[in-house]
Amino acid sequence: MELKDFKFDSTLTPTDQHMLREIADMIGTPDGAFNIRKNGEGVVKSSTDNIEIRQKADKPGIDIIIKPFTVAEKVHIPVIITDSGVQETVYNDFYIGEGANVEIVAGCGIHNCGDGDSKHDGIHSFHIGKNAIVKYVEKHYGDGDGNGKRIMNPTTVVNMDEGSYCEMDMVQIKGVDSTYRKTEANLADNAKIYVLERLMTHGKQEAKTDMVVNLNGEGSSAQIISRTVGKDDSVQVFYPNAVGNNACHAHVQCDSIIMDNAKISSIPAISANHPDAQVIHEAAIGKINSDQLIKLETFGMSEEEAEDIIIQGFLK
Amino acid sequence: MLELKNLSFTVENEDGSGSLDIIEGLDLTIPDGKFVVITGPNGGGKSTLAKLIMGIEQPTGGQILYNGTDITNMSITDRAKLGIGYAFQQPPRFKGLTVRSLLSLAAGKELPEDECCSYLTRVGLCSMDYLNREVDNSLSGGEVKRIEIATLMARHLDLAIYDEPEAGIDLWSFAMLVDTFKKLAKNDTNSVIIISHQERIMQLADEIIVLANGKVQSQGPKDEIFPKLLTEFGSFSNECTLRGEGK
Ligand SMILES: Nc1ncnc2c1ncn2[C@@H]1O[C@H](COP(=O)(O)OP(=O)(O)OP(=O)(O)O)[C@@H](O)[C@H]1O
Numbered sequence: 001m002e003l004k005d006f007k008f009d010s011t012l013t014p015t016d017q018h019m020l021r022e023i024a025d026m027i028g029t030p031d032g033a034f035n036i037r038k039n040g041e042g043v044v045k046s047s048t049d050n051i052e053i054r055q056k057a058d059k060p061g062i063d064i065i066i067k068p069f070t071v072a073e074k075v076h077i078p079v080i081i082t083d084s085g086v087q088e089t090v091y092n093d094f095y096i097g098e099g100a101n102v103e104i105v106a107g108c109g110i111h112n113c114g115d116g117d118s119k120h121d122g123i124h125s126f127h128i129g130k131n132a133i134v135k136y137v138e139k140h141y142g143d144g145d146g147n148g149k150r151i152m153n154p155t156t157v158v159n160m161d162e163g164s165y166c167e168m169d170m171v172q173i174k175g176v177d178s179t180y181r182k183t184e185a186n187l188a189d190n191a192k193i194y195v196l197e198r199l200m201t202h203g204k205q206e207a208k209t210d211m212v213v214n215l216n217g218e219g220s221s222a223q224i225i226s227r228t229v230g231k232d233d234s235v236q237v238f239y240p241n242a243v244g245n246n247a248c249h250a251h252v253q254c255d256s257i258i259m260d261n262a263k264i265s266s267i268p269a270i271s272a273n274h275p276d277a278q279v280i281h282e283a284a285i286g287k288i289n290s291d292q293l294i295k296l297e298t299f300g301m302s303e304e305e306a307e308d309i310i311i312q313g314f315l316k
Numbered sequence: 317m318l319e320l321k322n323l324s325f326t327v328e329n330e331d332g333s334g335s336l337d338i339i340e341g342l343d344l345t346i347p348d349g350k351f352v353v354i355t356g357p358n359g360g361g362k363s364t365l366a367k368l369i370m371g372i373e374q375p376t377g378g379q380i381l382y383n384g385t386d387i388t389n390m391s392i393t394d395r396a397k398l399g400i401g402y403a404f405q406q407p408p409r410f411k412g413l414t415v416r417s418l419l420s421l422a423a424g425k426e427l428p429e430d431e432c433c434s435y436l437t438r439v440g441l442c443s444m445d446y447l448n449r450e451v452d453n454s455l456s457g458g459e460v461k462r463i464e465i466a467t468l469m470a471r472h473l474d475l476a477i478y479d480e481p482e483a484g485i486d487l488w489s490f491a492m493l494v495d496t497f498k499k500l501a502k503n504d505t506n507s508v509i510i511i512s513h514q515e516r517i518m519q520l521a522d523e524i525i526v527l528a529n530g531k532v533q534s535q536g537p538k539d540e541i542f543p544k545l546l547t548e549f550g551s552f553s554n555e556c557t558l559r560g561e562g563k
């Protein structure tokens with residue numbers, strides 16, 4: 001990402017800037033369109049010739065309208081909550097025009113030093129035009145030492161027109177106490193979706209994921225990869241569901257590393273409603289491979305150091 | 317210097333019907349600067365012995381001394397810090413770790429590209445093709461094996477143990493490997509133990525140890541042991557046809 005000089009609004013404190021770096025790799029004002037939402041309201045917003053960001057009139061959130069055939073542009077729409085006790089539901093709608101090729105960097109960071117629970121429920125809907133290509137990156141992060149919880153419940157609906165391609169990279173590595181993620185994708189003819197979900201839970205965190213991919217179009221395909229690590233007393237539950245309604249390919253792969261007293265359930269569903277639908281699911285939950293641990297220990301690493309290296313690689 | 321004193325490793329049978337001696341009261345001394353080849357039948361206890369030395373398995377009896385210090389109860393990590401290393405017979409793969417980062421982790425510091433390349437070259441890998449590849453399932457068995465050997469080279473160990481480094485390696489890379497080990501054998505400060513069934517590797521040895529049924533069956537200078545093995549087995553390697561030996 002190319003960066004201009006610091007031109008941040010004076011409302012962005014060092015904590016804010018740290019959060020923005022964590023969730024959106026943002027250091028300073030990004031190039032291209034962006035919208036930064038902080039503690040329940042938009043604080044900086046910038047559109048470009050091809051990408052318009054419009055405040056919603058009827059409810060919290062924005063519309064992001066990307067003109068057809070917009071190529072190689074980026075949109076950053078991070079959300080940060082730094083006041084304890086902020087609870088919000090935000091609606092973001094993305095309209096991506098035919099033949100566009102764009103990258104969208106979302107992300108949410110909650111810094112909670114107080115006693116009130118902070119919660120961000122992001123309701124995202126994507127309308128991806130014919131042959132458009134979208135790369136969507138979303139990072140969830142929490143910190144702060146208050147007793148208040150950091151909660152994020154993202155709902156994402158992706159409607160994909162003919163021949164479109166969508167790559168979604170969703171990460172939640174640290175500090176989110178509770179998350180319930182719902183994702184739905186609807187694919188028209190020859191649409192392709194690639195989803196990579198990476199998650200690490202620790203402490204008493206809970207994470208639940210529902211994902212439905214409806215492969216409605218002929219030649220549509222989906223690849224869903226979920227990699228997760230559960231530590232301490234955390235709990236993870238996954239319900240991935242791939243539905244083949246036409247001649248299509250879907251591959252769902254869930255791999256989890258379980259540690260300490262964590263609990264992980266992976267409850268996959270695959271359905272085929274067409275004779276040429278090919279839907280595959282693979283899932284595995286297991287401890288860290290002991291040979292890998294031992295190998296790294298023979299390099300002089302402690303067990304903890306070795307575990308960290310293996311987890312980092314696994315979640316890369 | 318490595319000294320094994322009355323070293324034993326016994327496992328209980330799963331069904332509780334008794335126990336199995338895998339290493340039985342082994343006494344062995346490996347002086348500094350020696351290049352030792354351990355050979356012997358499958359299941360003879362060679363890998364188990366290597367794991368006992370590295371601390372991966374705990375002996376059920378006896379002692380391991382390293383440079384005079386009792387390391388019998390020392391962790392793998394601490395033995396590694398003393399300069400002991402072990403290249404696995406079946407090395408694990410690492411999702412998400414590149415060859416370059418694995419070599420750097422082995423070396424304990426970020427390695428410059430040219431240094432990584434030199435280790436890979438020594439095991440017959442064209443480094444540019446591999447440096448940024450992940451050590452995952454996309455690598456072939458022989459490739460993983462050679463990367464494993466390279467990681468040991470990157471550690472500059474005082475005592476390096478290679479477990480059947482030749483296994484699964486093609487003839488061309490094998491020739492390269494023999495060359496590499498030949499150079500290691502010339503170095504007379506560090507000790508190298510190679511577990512091997514290959515006569516071309518045995519020929520590099522200062523000393524050969526034959527391990528069978530968890531015991532040392534014979535042990536001595538290469539010139540003494542090697543001819544005995546030849547008469548016992550004729551040729552016991554697939555690859556070498558004892559060219560010139562039969563004349
Ligand atoms: N933890 C264990 N539990 C039960 N049996 C074991 C255990 N570890 C090793 N063994 C047995 O001990 C014997 C020696 O195994 P080891 O792997 O040391 O043999 P090796 O000499 O390295 O053989 P190879 O040449 O095939 O590599 C084998 O019969 C093996 O099955």
Ligand SMILES: [Mg+2]
Pocket residue numbers: 362363364405479
């Ligand atoms: Mg073995």
